[in-house]
Amino acid sequence: xxxxxxxxxxxxxxxxxxxxxxxxxxxxxxxxxxxxxxxxxxxxxxxxxxxxxxxxxxxxxxxxxxxxxxxxxxxxxxxxxxxxxxxxxxxxxxxxxxxxxxxxxxxxxxxxxxxxxxxxxxxxxxxxxxxxxxxxxxxxxxxxxxxxxxxxxxxxxxxxxxxxxxxxxxxxxxxxxxxxxxxxxxxxxxxxxxxxxxxxxxxxxxxxxxxxxxxxxxxxxxxxxxxxxxxxxxxxxxxxxxxxxxxxxxxxxxxxxxxxxxxxxxxxxxxxxxxxxxxxxxxxxxxxxxxxxxxxxxxxxxxxxxxxxxxxxxxxxxxxxxxxxxxxxxxxxxxxxxxxxxxxxxxxxxxxxxxxxxxxxxxxxxxxxxxxxxxxxxxxxxxxxxxx
Ligand code: GLA
Numbered sequence: 001x002x003x004x005x006x007x008x009x010x011x012x013x014x015x016x017x018x019x020x021x022x023x024x025x026x027x028x029x030x031x032x033x034x035x036x037x038x039x040x041x042x043x044x045x046x047x048x049x050x051x052x053x054x055x056x057x058x059x060x061x062x063x064x065x066x067x068x069x070x071x072x073x074x075x076x077x078x079x080x081x082x083x084x085x086x087x088x089x090x091x092x093x094x095x096x097x098x099x100x101x102x103x104x105x106x107x108x109x110x111x112x113x114x115x116x117x118x119x120x121x122x123x124x125x126x127x128x129x130x131x132x133x134x135x136x137x138x139x140x141x142x143x144x145x146x147x148x149x150x151x152x153x154x155x156x157x158x159x160x161x162x163x164x165x166x167x168x169x170x171x172x173x174x175x176x177x178x179x180x181x182x183x184x185x186x187x188x189x190x191x192x193x194x195x196x197x198x199x200x201x202x203x204x205x206x207x208x209x210x211x212x213x214x215x216x217x218x219x220x221x222x223x224x225x226x227x228x229x230x231x232x233x234x235x236x237x238x239x240x241x242x243x244x245x246x247x248x249x250x251x252x253x254x255x256x257x258x259x260x261x262x263x264x265x266x267x268x269x270x271x272x273x274x275x276x277x278x279x280x281x282x283x284x285x286x287x288x289x290x291x292x293x294x295x296x297x298x299x300x301x302x303x304x305x306x307x308x309x310x311x312x313x314x315x316x317x318x319x320x321x322x323x324x325x326x327x328x329x330x331x332x333x334x335x336x337x338x339x340x341x342x343x344x345x346x347x348x349x350x351x352x353x354x355x356x357x358x359x360x361x362x363x364x365x366x367x368x369x370x371x372x373x374x375x376x377x378x379x380x381x382x383x384x385x386x387x388x
Contacts, residue, residue, distance in 0.1 A: 130162070213321060
């Protein structure tokens with residue numbers, strides 16, 4: 001694979017100079033959804049699938065980008081003097097956004113780059129292909145351009161670029177999971193303090209299966225910002241009675257006590273999800289520590305129900321994937337993962353049930369939705385690396 005990418009790079013951009021190859025993973029969140037911008041906990045892990053980047057520094061200020069996933073777009077060019085979001089620049093707004101964000105943080109990049117990308121994360125799957133590109137770019141600026149940043153800084157700068165350059169008000173989860181990934185481990189992150197611990201995921205007799213709905217996200221991003229605004233408003237209402245900085249500071253009991261302050265039924269539901277999901281995530285990690293994978297799975301299922309009924313970000317595709325999964329013997333837990341509105345679900349499935357799972361859920365999905373889902377058995381991998 002690396003050889004093919006290098007060959008393509010040389011064909012497009014020439015063979016001279018120092019050419020390096022990097023990789024940044026995608027991520028899947030096991031539990032703790034829509035909690036990261038509410039000061040709660042998340043429990044994601046990096047995957048062994050992700051984005052490969054072949055790159056060369058340039059002497060001038062040109063930026064030339066090419067993606068082997070969007071070959072029809074050809075080489076997309078811009079310049080370091082013109083770092084503005086541009087719809088016509090398509091996916092290149094992600095690397096451009098990161099280069100811009102480094103400048104905003106006092107690390108102005110003065111040498112351009114030729115960058116070829118190839119991602120083996122299914123497109124639009126909700127496994128964070130965009131955060132993967134952001135972290136990859138940040139890692140290149142650290143390792144190749146010599147910017148003095150830690151991987152955690154790269155995550156924060158990536159999120160800043162997504163918020164300010166690309167206009168999605170995302171939390172820190174995706175970039176953090178990718179930049180800080182560790183093989184065989186999920187990251188238990190408190191998004192209020194950025195304190196984190198690595199928890200080993202030792203599923204001896206089970207696998208993590210991703211079911212991709214193949215529903216294109218479309219309106220997802222605007223709905224995402226809408227949910228975030230609803231939570232912020234609910235927090236303001238609660239703050240008139242309780243001295244908390246975020247919904248993540250509330251226990252279930254405290255929420256029940258204060259919820260009458262919220263003057264809109266939908267906002268009550270959104271806030272209830274944020275509070276209960278955070279507590280569920282803490283319980284799930286505790287369960288895992290006690291080797292109680294069954295309880296972990298049960299909490300995953302409850303997470304889906306809450307995202308379906310209270311947060312309302314699932315939709316018929318993700319509901320079908322989860323609900324059909326729950327019917328299969330040997331499924332320990334199953335839920336939508338990521339922002340929702342399309343994308344994919346994550347399931348923990350006993351080894352000997354994986355084939356039946358794929359067959360049964362796949363058949364039911366296609367019958368109900370009218371097109372097929374895709375299934376991937378995934379492994380938990382490390383954060384960004386230089387490969388060559
Ligand atoms: C997207 C965002 C994350 C997080 C999830 C929902 O992936 O980028 O910050 O909010 O949705 O948990």
